[in-house]
Amino acid sequence: MCHEPTYARPVPRDAFCFLREMTMSAVAATASVSCGSEARGESFRALLVAQREDCVRQRQLTVAEDTASPGDPVVAGRAADLLRTIEEIDAALERIEAGTYGRCVRCGGSIPDERLEFRPHAAGCVACARSGR
Numbered sequence: 727m728c729h730e731p732t733y734a735r736p737v738p739r740d741a742f743c744f745l746r747e748m749t750m751s752a753v754a755a756t757a758s759v760s761c762g763s764e765a766r767g768e769s770f771r772a773l774l775v776a777q778r779e780d781c782v783r784q785r786q787l788t789v790a791e792d793t794a795s796p797g798d799p800v801v802a803g804r805a806a807d808l809l810r811t812i813e814e815i816d817a818a819l820e821r822i823e824a825g826t827y828g829r830c831v832r833c834g835g836s837i838p839d840e841r842l843e844f845r846p847h848a849a850g851c852v853a854c855a856r857s858g859r
């Protein structure tokens with residue numbers, strides 16, 4: 727997978743841009759508009775979609791394995807983990823649509839790009855993830 731360093735240029739988030747985002751979430755399915763944090767989410771969307779496809783494929787294999795040898799707790803655990811990851815990816819894709827991607831769902835702080843690159847479906851910042859459990 728190739729990462730383009732498109733996040734290098736900071737985009738000011740002005741009021742006009744925010745308004746456009748509000749309108750955008752209402753007409754989410756239309757053509758993509760590059761603007762502020764929306765562009766940030768867009769650069770991760772392809773990554774999330776690819777990761778989701780990969781998880782779905784792995785889960786199908788795991789479920790097939792579970793059918794072949796039912797009752798294996800390792801296989802069942804892996805299937806559950808994959809399902810949870812798929813759900814987290816779906817939630818991240820929803821945040822891209824809503825224009826809140828890259829912000830911590832708990833404290834509202836910005837999640838660093840390094841963390842999103844490592845874990846694009848991360849819902850919280852490092853501090854919240856640590857104190858979470």
Ligand SMILES: [Zn+2]
Nearest residue numbers: 830833851854
């Ligand atoms: Zn946080």
